[in-house]
Amino acid sequence: xxxRPGAKGFDLEEALxxxxxxxxxxxxxxxxxxLEGEDVTDVDLWLYERPAALTRRRLIVDAKNRRSxxxxxxxxxxxxxxxxxxxxxxIVATTDTRLSARRLAKSMGITLLDGNAVSKLLQSQSLxxxxxxxxxxxxxxxxxxxxxxxxxxxRDQLLAARSSLISGFGVQxxxxxxxxxxxxxxxxxxxxxxxxxxxxxLRVCFHVSALAAxxxxxxxxxxxxxPREDRKLSVTRAIRFGEAELSSSLxxxxxxxxxxxxxxxxxxxxxxxxxxxxxxxxxxxxxxIIAEYSSRLGSSDQxxxxxxxxxxxxxxxxxxxxxxxxxxxxxFVGVVLDFNGVSREKFAKSWPRGSSxxxxxxxxxxxxLEDTGDLFYDDAKDEVSASASxxxx
Numbered sequence: 001x002x003x004r005p006g007a008k009g010f011d012l013e014e015a016l017x018x019x020x021x022x023x024x025x026x027x028x029x030x031x032x033x034x035l036e037g038e039d040v041t042d043v044d045l046w047l048y049e050r051p052a053a054l055t056r057r058r059l060i061v062d063a064k065n066r067r068s069x070x071x072x073x074x075x076x077x078x079x080x081x082x083x084x085x086x087x088x089x090x091i092v093a094t095t096d097t098r099l100s101a102r103r104l105a106k107s108m109g110i111t112l113l114d115g116n117a118v119s120k121l122l123q124s125q126s127l128x129x130x131x132x133x134x135x136x137x138x139x140x141x142x143x144x145x146x147x148x149x150x151x152x153x154x155r156d157q158l159l160a161a162r163s164s165l166i167s168g169f170g171v172q173x174x175x176x177x178x179x180x181x182x183x184x185x186x187x188x189x190x191x192x193x194x195x196x197x198x199x200x201x202l203r204v205c206f207h208v209s210a211l212a213a214x215x216x217x218x219x220x221x222x223x224x225x226x227p228r229e230d231r232k233l234s235v236t237r238a239i240r241f242g243e244a245e246l247s248s249s250l251x252x253x254x255x256x257x258x259x260x261x262x263x264x265x266x267x268x269x270x271x272x273x274x275x276x277x278x279x280x281x282x283x284x285x286x287x288x289i290i291a292e293y294s295s296r297l298g299s300s301d302q303x304x305x306x307x308x309x310x311x312x313x314x315x316x317x318x319x320x321x322x323x324x325x326x327x328x329x330x331x332f333v334g335v336v337l338d339f340n341g342v343s344r345e346k347f348a349k350s351w352p353r354g355s356s357x358x359x360x361x362x363x364x365x366x367x368x369l370e371d372t373g374d375l376f377y378d379d380a381k382d383e384v385s386a387s388a389s390x391x392x393x
Contacts, residue, residue, distance in 0.1 A: 012065040013044050014134050015121040016113075020061075025049045026214050026307055033085070034161040041081070044254040045294050046165055047173040048214055050304045056221050058169070060085065060243035065118065071096040072104060079108050093118055098380060138207070141200040141358075142224065154204070157183045161208040161274075164212055171238040177212035178239075178290070181205055189346045194208035194355040202351045209336050213307035216294045220303070232288070239287035265266035269276040287329040289339045306332045321355065322348040 017027045033044040045061035062078040064070075071094045082090040090110050093102070097115035105112035113121075121127065142154045159179040164173035188201035219238060223231045237243060261271040297303045310328040313320050322344070326334060338342050 011122060012063045012118060014094060015124065015127050016045055016061055016063055017098060017125075018127045018130050018132070020047055020191055025059075025313065026137055026210075026304070028162060028165065028211070030139070030162065031165055032079070032159050033166055034163050043081070044361070046052065048218070048275075050217065050301055053224060053301075054221065056218050057088045059089045059091060060087050061091045061093060065093075065095060065122075067095070069094040069096045069099040071098075071112075074113075075101075075105055075108055075110055079110060082110075084279060085141055087166075090140070095122075114297060127156075131317055132312070133203070133317060138200070138203060138315070138370065141196070142204065146195055152268040153183075154187070154200075158204055158208070161211055165211065165215075166324040170215060171242060174212055174219060174290075175239060175242065176338060177215060178336060180208040180334050181212060182342065185337055185342040188350040189342070191350060193350055193359075194352060197354070198350045198358040202322075203314045203319060206310050206333065209333050210307045210311035210314065212336065213310060214334060215304050216290070217303040217307065220294060228295050235291035235294050236287040239290055240285050281353045286339055286341075288337055293335045302328065317352065319355070321351050321353045324353060 014027055017029050026048040028046045031046045033040045033042060042389075043060045045065045046058040047061065049057050049059075052059065060082060062074055062076065062081075064074055073093070074094060078090045078092050081087075091113060092105065092110055093113040095115040095118055101114060101263045102112055142158055146152050146154050157180045161173075161177045164176035165242050167173075168176070184201045184205035188198050188205060191198035191201055216235070219235070220231060223234055226234075257271045257274060260274055261267040264270045294303060297306070306328050309326055310333060311326055313329060322330065322333060334336075334344055337347055338390065
C-alpha cells in the first residue's frame, strides 16, 4: 500500500497543480534545478501554457503552507529564481494575509496567492476528490523500485527528464525526455506483466513522453509559418545534433576536425575519417519518425493537447493500457516507442487491459472549480489570471 506524505506543503502543491491543470495549463511538480550537475533547489510547480498560436508562456510557483511564511523572503527568492531561469512569470502562494505582502508582490511583478486564496484551495472538495494520482505517490513508487533493485536508476532518469524543463526547455528537454521514455519503456517490458513494477514503469513512461510532447510544442513555436518540410528538417536536426539550426553545433564539430587535421599524424585522412563516422552515426538516429509526426501537428495546438492527454493517463487512478489510450495519445506514444526501437506489442502486453494495481481505487467524482472560485484579486489580475479565466470559459 502506498502511504501519502502528510506534509502540508505537499497538500498545497498538489492543490495548486490541480487548480492550474483544470485552468488549462500543463503543470509539473518538483522540478529540480541543477547547475553544473549539482542540485541547487527545486521548483515547487512549473507551468506551461499555449494561449495562442505564436505564444508560449512558462511560470514557476513557490508554495509555502507555514505558520510563519516569511513572505518577503519567498518573494525575493522567487523573483531571483525567475530571473535565473528566464521564466516568463512567477507566483508565490503563502499563508500570509497582510496587505503589505500584496503591495510588495505587486511592486516586484509577482502574483501573490495569499492566505485567503490558499485556504480556499485547501478546503476545495473538488480538488480533494480529484481522480488522479498525486505526484508524491508516483515518486514513492519509483523510490520503492529503486530500493528493491538497490540502485537509483529510476529516480535519476525521472529527475533528469523533469530537470531538463528548466535547464534546456525545447531541444535539450526533447532529447532528454525521449531518452527517459526509452529507459522506462524497456523497464515496463522487462517487468512481469501487470505487476506493480510494470505499472510504475508505464506511468513514468507516459509522464516523460508527455514532457517530450510539450518540449516539441515549445520547440516548434518559431516554426509556425514555415513549410511543413522545413519544420520536419528543423526537428530532425534538433534530435540528431542537439540544435534546430546547424550553425552552432557544426562550428564545434568543424573546430574539432580542424584540430585533428592540424595536429594528428596523417591529420587530413584522420579528420575525413572522423567526419564520415560522425555523420554516419548521426544518420542512424531515426529522427524522422519524431519529425514527421510533430511537424504535422506543430502548426496547431494538438501537440499541447496530446501532452495533456498522455500526462492525464499517467496519473489516472485506473491506469489505462497502451491500447486504451485515445487515438492521438496512442499515436504519439507509439511514435516515441518506434523512435526508441521498442516493440509496441510488447509494451502493450506489459500492462494488459483490465489490469489493476495499488493505485486503482475509486474516489468521488471530481467536480468543477466552482467551489474554489477565482483565486486572484481584482487589483492583482494580470495575464496569469486572465488566461486562466479564458481557459475555464
